[in-house]
Amino acid sequence: MPRSGIEGQGSAEGRSRDPRGEISLLAVPLPAPAGGRIVNRRRFLKDLMTCVVSGGLFGGTLLKGVARASAIEAGKKPLYGFGVQVDKCIGCVRCVAACKNENNVPKEPFFFRTWVERYIIKQDGGTIVEAIGILPHQEAEVITEKNVLRSFNVPKLCNQCAHPPCVQVCPVGATFSTEDGVVLVNNKTCVGCRYCIQACPYGARYLHPETHTADKCTFCYHRIKKGLLPACVEVCPTQARLFGDLKSHASPLTRFKRMNKIHVLKPGLNTEPKVYYSSLDGEVR
């Protein structure tokens, strides 16, 4: 019996390449091992026919269902989103460092794909905001302000808007929205006019000093397409940053959206961000 072929189909490699192959393998029952149980050729052929016909019917019926399910699955492209749990951010800025390392962001303190803002709200109503740890190897200063009413840290990144003003204004279409909801920049066609930087309400874009093209957070697109998490999410020690598929019920992001009151930045501009904040303070812009 050609067992080896069937085993090959069911190998880990085959599974990861084609999830449908894995399911069909389960659906078609394996023929019973031959050996000494077969007394004669007629019996063998009869058994084989029964097996093939019943197995085919059973498997075929199942496969039909599987095929339908797969078609739905295939049509359901992911829509990536990002969650920020403001209350969990401790301002360690590991995310900022990880992002800079992962994405070749210049180390100088003027170029950021992500950063963390610290808000100090004082009792007299005054607000002090600073981007913490933006200088390399700089540790966040200890708060020396008196009469602090509340204080919190807010990670910021590209909001991957559903209506991105940056994409609207790009004269050559170098910046674009992918089907999975991420806004990317093609640095082979970007002319470096910086109109997108002007149009971004969140200050999330900068001009890369080496490529002279616009650059911004991509949700670490090269990582997420391999099933990995964005670098900033990966290193966050408190899970203040969450990433996932907005369409998937099982994604941590969906759970996050279900369990929290959600807010986005500058909702009045109708950009429809896909970075969702929980416990966001009204002071944050």
Add this chain to the structure above:
Amino acid sequence: MTQKLYELLPQIGGYIYPNEIEIHWGLLIVVYPYVTGIVAGAFILASLVKVFNVKEVEPLYRLSLLTALAFLLVAPLPLLSHLGHPLRSYEMFLTPQTSSAMAMFGFVYAWYLMVVLLVEIWFVYRKDLIIWAEEEKPPMRWIHRALSLFSRDVSEKALEFDAKALKFITIIGIPSAFLLHGYVGFIFGSIKANPWWSSVLMPIVFLFSAIVSGVAIVIFLYMIIIPLLGKTIDMECLDKAASFLFYAVIVDFSLELLDFIHRIYESEESIKILSELVMNKLFLSLVIMQVLLGMLVPLGIMVIIKVFDFKDELRKLLYFVTVILIQIGIFSTRWNVVIGGQMFSKSFRGLTTYKMDITGLEGLLYSLALLILPFVILAILLKILPAWGKSGEEALES
């Protein structure tokens, strides 16, 4: 470049997003709307003669067309010089993003240059070019013959057609000039992320300030070139042109005032930071240069000229001062829009600062060169296509 940004760090007031330290659109982008505005304004002045039959300003007709052309030829240079990848700029023509206002620049520009300005100038000069080519010796003869596109028909019928064509092109030209500069205003006015820019009035304000700057520069050039040619300034023409300038300044001033009052009255989220911007960073360039020197003083002077009966020489002097002040004012307007719009953080919590370079593409010297270049081009154009004298003399006398 990053060294320069380190120097700016201590000058930041309040909180700005960390990517906002760099002012992305510098002096070059100030020069761009200034130059384009002059194109539109000079063309509108020219159209006064052809469409609205204002005979008094006839001596300015050819000069204003050539001024528009000289400045239009320079208009794309600051934009190109500013790009991170100028060699990729052709992509805007090949694969334009239709939703982008900026992508339309190439088309608006090409339309204005090829369809409006060059065609109008050709029809204006066609008869003269033929006559000059016959009278002259090479090489001017060849140049004029080539420029006339080798046409030789100066019959009544042909000239009648020229006049009709001119009227038609000017009528197309007026909305085109509005489009050209209104569009530049739209580039800024449509950015909802920036409350200093985002205003529906922006294209209209740009348009009227364009008319102001265009008319003023043509008057300025007329007052310089005519004495240099040993001719006398036509005071009737000057008074009429100055009168148009006066009305244009009033409309421009009213629109800017309306925008100002509207902002203060609505008092939106951004009002605090914008007030700080105006009172600190832009006080000199906005309150003093743009409003006081560039608008109120010229308006005052023009009112005085209208009320009192000054002698020609004094009037000339006052007009000359006025048009120079207006140029300073309009350049400050462009500065305040472009640079001012980037000096406050979109977090509305802080102000950054702009430090102008002296050398380099973004530097003062290069921008000065770009501002001088149209005058050099105009001098060459006037050499090849005289605005007065020869058969252009009739225009001067009429």
